[in-house]
Amino acid sequence: MRAAFVRGLTAAARQDPRVLLLTSDLGFKIFDEFAREFPGRFLNVGVAESNMIGVAAGLALDGMRPFAYSIAPFATLRCLEQVRNDVCYHQAAVTIVGVGGGYSYGPNGPTHHALEDIAVMRVLPNMTVLCPGDPVEAEAAVCAAAAQGSPVYLRIGRAGDPAMHRGPVRFEIGRALTLREGRDCALVSTGNILPLAVEVSDRLRERSVSCRVLSMHTVKPLDDAALRACAEETRALFTIEEHSRIGGLGSAIAEWSAMNRVPGPRCLFGAEDRFASTTGSQAYLRALNGLTVEKVVASIAAQLAGAASC
Amino acid sequence: MLQARARAVRARILRMAHDGKTPHVASALSCVDLLVALYFSVLRIDPAKPGDPDRDRLLLSKGHGCMAQYGALAERGFFPESTLAEYARDGGRLAEHPGPRCVPGIEAATGSLGHGLPIGAGMALAAKLRGASYRVFVVLSDGECYEGSVWEAALFTPAQHLDNLTAIVDYNGWSAMDRTSPAMDPFAEKWRAFGWCVREIDGHDIEAVVSVLAAVPFEPGRPSAVIARTVKGKGVSFMENDLEWHYRPPNDDDLRRALLEISG
Numbered sequence: 001m002r003a004a005f006v007r008g009l010t011a012a013a014r015q016d017p018r019v020l021l022l023t024s025d026l027g028f029k030i031f032d033e034f035a036r037e038f039p040g041r042f043l044n045v046g047v048a049e050s051n052m053i054g055v056a057a058g059l060a061l062d063g064m065r066p067f068a069y070s071i072a073p074f075a076t077l078r079c080l081e082q083v084r085n086d087v088c089y090h091q092a093a094v095t096i097v098g099v100g101g102g103y104s105y106g107p108n109g110p111t112h113h114a115l116e117d118i119a120v121m122r123v124l125p126n127m128t129v130l131c132p133g134d135p136v137e138a139e140a141a142v143c144a145a146a147a148q149g150s151p152v153y154l155r156i157g158r159a160g161d162p163a164m165h166r167g168p169v170r171f172e173i174g175r176a177l178t179l180r181e182g183r184d185c186a187l188v189s190t191g192n193i194l195p196l197a198v199e200v201s202d203r204l205r206e207r208s209v210s211c212r213v214l215s216m217h218t219v220k221p222l223d224d225a226a227l228r229a230c231a232e233e234t235r236a237l238f239t240i241e242e243h244s245r246i247g248g249l250g251s252a253i254a255e256w257s258a259m260n261r262v263p264g265p266r267c268l269f270g271a272e273d274r275f276a277s278t279t280g281s282q283a284y285l286r287a288l289n290g291l292t293v294e295k296v297v298a299s300i301a302a303q304l305a306g307a308a309s310c
Numbered sequence: 311m312l313q314a315r316a317r318a319v320r321a322r323i324l325r326m327a328h329d330g331k332t333p334h335v336a337s338a339l340s341c342v343d344l345l346v347a348l349y350f351s352v353l354r355i356d357p358a359k360p361g362d363p364d365r366d367r368l369l370l371s372k373g374h375g376c377m378a379q380y381g382a383l384a385e386r387g388f389f390p391e392s393t394l395a396e397y398a399r400d401g402g403r404l405a406e407h408p409g410p411r412c413v414p415g416i417e418a419a420t421g422s423l424g425h426g427l428p429i430g431a432g433m434a435l436a437a438k439l440r441g442a443s444y445r446v447f448v449v450l451s452d453g454e455c456y457e458g459s460v461w462e463a464a465l466f467t468p469a470q471h472l473d474n475l476t477a478i479v480d481y482n483g484w485s486a487m488d489r490t491s492p493a494m495d496p497f498a499e500k501w502r503a504f505g506w507c508v509r510e511i512d513g514h515d516i517e518a519v520v521s522v523l524a525a526v527p528f529e530p531g532r533p534s535a536v537i538a539r540t541v542k543g544k545g546v547s548f549m550e551n552d553l554e555w556h557y558r559p560p561n562d563d564d565l566r567r568a569l570l571e572i573s574g
Contacts, residue, residue: 020439040439046469051428051462058432061418063363063440066432081422082459086429089419090410 001157001192002099004135006030008142009067013038018065019146024052026070026099049079056094057086065093065146071105072098072114072155076121087151088124095145095152096121101131101191102242102271103285104158110275113285114155118190119247121153122220128173131155131241131249133194133215134164140171141217148173157192164194164215176223182212185304186230186237187296188265190216190249193242196286196293200240203297209304219249222256231262238267238300242291245270266303267310269296312516315385316346320545320572322381322394328565330398332406336543336555338377340513341370341449341480344538345382347519348447348478357387360414364444367417367433371426372451372480373407379416380404388415424457426450427477431467434475434533445526446475452494453485461504468505473527476534477506480513482542486556498537506535513538546571 013019013034020041021031035042045052049070056066068075075098076083087094098117105112122129130145130152132138138156145152169177179194180201189197194215201211212234214226230237239250250268257264271289278288286292290299299310319342327335345368349355353366370379377397384391393413396402403412407421418429430448437444454460467475481497483490494500498508507528511518519538526534542556543549546568560568 043435043470045466046462048462048466050424050459051431051466054425054428054459054463055432055435055466058418058429058434059436059439060432061429062433062436062442064436082425082428085419085422086425 001132001135001138001161002030002159004138005097005099005142005156006034008139010034010037012143012146013041015143016065016146018063019067020059020064021067021069022052022056023069024049024074049074050082053079053082053094053096054086057082057090057092060092060094061090067095067097069097069099071100071112072117073112076117076153080120083121084124088126091126091150093149093151095154098153098155100158101155102193103282104192106282106285107279109279113276115244115271116247117153117155118219118241118243118249119251122252126151127220128152128218129155129220130173130218131191132217133189133191135161136163136165136169137171137177137215137217140169144171144173155191161192162195164198171217174218174221174223176214176216176218176226178212178214180211180213182210183233184210184235185300186212186214186234187240187300188214188216188230188237188249188253189240190219191242193240193291196291196296197240199293200296200300203293204300207301209301211300216249219252222252227253227256228262236266236303237263238269239265240269240291240296242286243270244273246273267299269299312346312350315350316342316516317572319346319378319381319385321569322384323377324546324560324565324568324572326377326380326394326397328560328562331559332398333557333559334374334377334406335560336549336552337372337375337451339544339546339549340482340540340542341372341375342378342382342544343514343516344449344478344480344519345378347516347523349382349386351520352523353447354444357414360388364442366444367430367446369418369420369426369430369446369448370408371420371448372423372454373420375451375480376406376408379408383413383415389413423451423454424459427460427463430475431463431470431472434467434472435470437474438472444474447478448475449478449480452479452481452483452490452497455479455494456485464501464504464506467533471531472533473529473531476523476526476536478536478538480540481537482540484542484551484553484556487553501535501537505532507532508535508537510537510539513540514544
């Protein structure tokens, strides 16, 4: 998704001279072409996230459309107060880009895992939270963020995320994309775990279970109409994300369902409330948290058959 | 005459703190002369055009001193005197720390320390990128310089050659509970070491403040830092250098005595 981000940013910068990129010393070589094409609009501010976000806010207050890039936990947590006060309080048109959603930086350890970022970003007033599910969505999300004119958190994967859409998508902030139709249940996914959600649906189909898959690339604001349709047209709703089960997409939909008096998610598939105690790849760490096709398929099937708990 | 302006602003601060029953009166008194010099002489501003894209920007990074800023902006004609009655009142626009563009003349919300210099650096960078001629002035406190983000921005600004940015430190020697010495010593040397052109002045000598700030940038291509030696609570003898007045709102008797001293 990193490469898709750079493609999207290049397109956005060609369209809009206000777009520029700040990085806190991350993204070695991937921005070289961007920097060549747009002199003065690429700036490595050094390993100083708080300053980067404050500078981005100042740039936005004076008419620019900065993107501020770092690994997700550094871009969100290290400088959280700057994101809250300088960006969100001012309604500044800054897009904060967190690369490496979930366990994308698996072997780097929990310092580099992003399992709280969605929770923390979505609680901030004025913030839009985008978690594209594949490179196609990520590329389109960049242009949508650049056009938004208000604070955006854009959470992307890293490298090697497969494309789930065959061609360009009509990406609208707050409008979920449907990857699989289905009537028995709906699996609502956000971010880079989308390929797993799609495979879950395909496996369920082999068992004659029709599972709708939505890429809820916008966690804030949620797609109210798509969620209502799931509630009305399917028997059960499930959520999946590479993020803590506390505060992420599943929580957001549970809150939405409580406030709208619509049945909530049956299970929230996501990371457990703990730091990884052993090292491992993204796939390994997903599996430790039950985020495998087999386990999710089994869990959904059991739920549909009447199991009492997840 | 600028001294008369400063007296008027001090009187407003005392009334705001008294009427609103708010703290930080001494912090506000400390930066009055700096703000009067800026708003009445240094800044290229027009109160009738607070959104002019070419206006100079002033950020009060020590947001808790904003009674001085509100008072100075009213004195300069950015909004009517009556607006000050909204200070610390239910439904009012003037909080104890300023909100984003809450009234004309407030460029950014501050209140949590260490935010103004990075935002100001972003504004100065935007001017360079867009070929705009406005300048950015950020007023900090010495206590605020405990914040790491100040020094992140202090590294960044000279590296980007932002000579359109000036940091002014209202160096009254106090943080909220203690003296800032020895932690901040030697202070000017810290800024010099980070690449700033530094001048040290008496922050209550308005003419000196004006003449130093009229000379920025001190060197082309480098940001300017002005260390203004000030007195916390300046102008009211019983508030000077007494941390009590970082917290205590003036009561009726305090106000009467303080106003007498200011006018005298």
